[in-house]
Amino acid sequence: MARESYAAVLLTQGEHRFYQLAMPSDVLGACTFVSTRDDNPEDGFQRLLNQQRAKEISSYIDTGHGTIPTSVILSAQETCNLEYDSRNKTVSFDIAPRSFLILDGQHRVYGFRMAETRVRVPVIIYAGLSRRDESRLFIDINSKQRGVPSELLLDIKKQAEYENTEEQLFREVFDSLNNDPSSPLFGLLSPAKRAKGKISRVTFNAALKSIYPAISARDPQEIHEILSEYLASVRDQILRNGGDSEIIVNSVTFRALVSFFIHAARRVKDRFGPDYTVENFDLVLSPLFDSIRISNLTGTSQSKILEYLEKHFRGEFQL
Known part of the structure; x- marks a missing residue:
């Protein structure tokens, strides 16, 4: 059986000692190996491997520019015969398929x-960890560490030059609405984090994604202007109806x-041509908002709210 030796630093934190x-x-x-609840229900605690995630990591590494500096955390098993040479500051162990249990980083390893x-x-x-120690460490590692908020990642993608065409468009529209004092969303947007009473960049992007095919041919300023007119009309209709x-x-x-913007914009275009003004949106939206309960515009289901609006919008049509 092959045996390897590597320079290592011995560290102590709390009641545990580990090697870096x-x-x-x-x-x-x-x-290395993982222990999952599926193949080892008695002792397993890790989640199943997501093959796609592991594949993305391998592709990232193979680009030649990929770097993942975060440490993989392992628990030495008895079979590896781990030894530490304090004089030479090295650890040595036997290479075997189950020498180390992965406590954190299975997707990176694969x-x-x-x-x-x-x-x-x-x-x-x-x-020297028991299975109880390993399980507790797994819980501690995965409950104490927190990922970077999605809002912040979206906010800095421009700097990283990681944006795709869609994300770039959404960012430019978001930023212009956020910075324009005349925008109905001025002061109501939060670029880099979630904030109570404000629309995050993640929510904004998810909303625009639903209408992307209809707006993709327009430039950011045009989208800004049309959405501003529509949202200003919606806001006014809500206020007018209490x-x-x-x-x-x-x-x-x-x-x-x-998402409902598509229906309203189509009605405006049918009646007035591509003249997307507050006044024209008011003319097509007023009958709708006069026939609905504003309280029904809240809830936990986007699809139900959209279905409610669509139903009443179709119902108000008259020859």
Whole structure:
């Protein structure tokens, strides 16, 4: 059986001691395993592998520019015969398929294994853990660490030059609505985080995605102007019928109202041509808002709100 040795640093945190080292990705892949609830219901605690996620990691590494500095966390099993040489500051162990249980980083490990490129991977190795200790560490690691909010990731994608065409369009429309004092959404948008009483970039993008085929040929300024006219009309209709304009910042309601924009814009175009003004939106929306309960524009289902609007919009048509 092959045996490897690597320079390592011994660290202590609380009641646990662990080793910090860099391990070649092919060695890491050859001596690690996961324990899942599905194949080991008695002791398993990890989730099943998402093959697509691992594949994305391998592709990222194989680009030649990929870097994943986060440590993979392992628990040494008895079969690996882990030893620490305090004089030379090295750890040595036997290479076997079940030498180390992965506590955190299974998708990274499998992504490294699938990649053609070999890299050195930061690794943390705990030794002498019981299954209870391993389970508790797994819980602690996955409950204490938090991912970066989606809103922040979207906000900085431009700087990273990671935006696709759709995301770029949505960002430019969002930013212009956010910065324009005459916009009905001025002061009601939150670019980089979720905020109570405001529409996040994630909610905004999800809303515009539902109407993207209809707006993709327009430039950001045109979309800004048309949406502003539509949303201003909706806000005015809500107020005129005794509602609170704050309803528009409810994430579910906002997505439903933006999805309904297609129906309203089509009616405006049929009657007035492509003249998307507040006045024209008012003329086609007034009968609708006069026939509905504003309270029904809130709830937990975007599809139900949209269905409610569509039903009454069709019902108000007269020759």
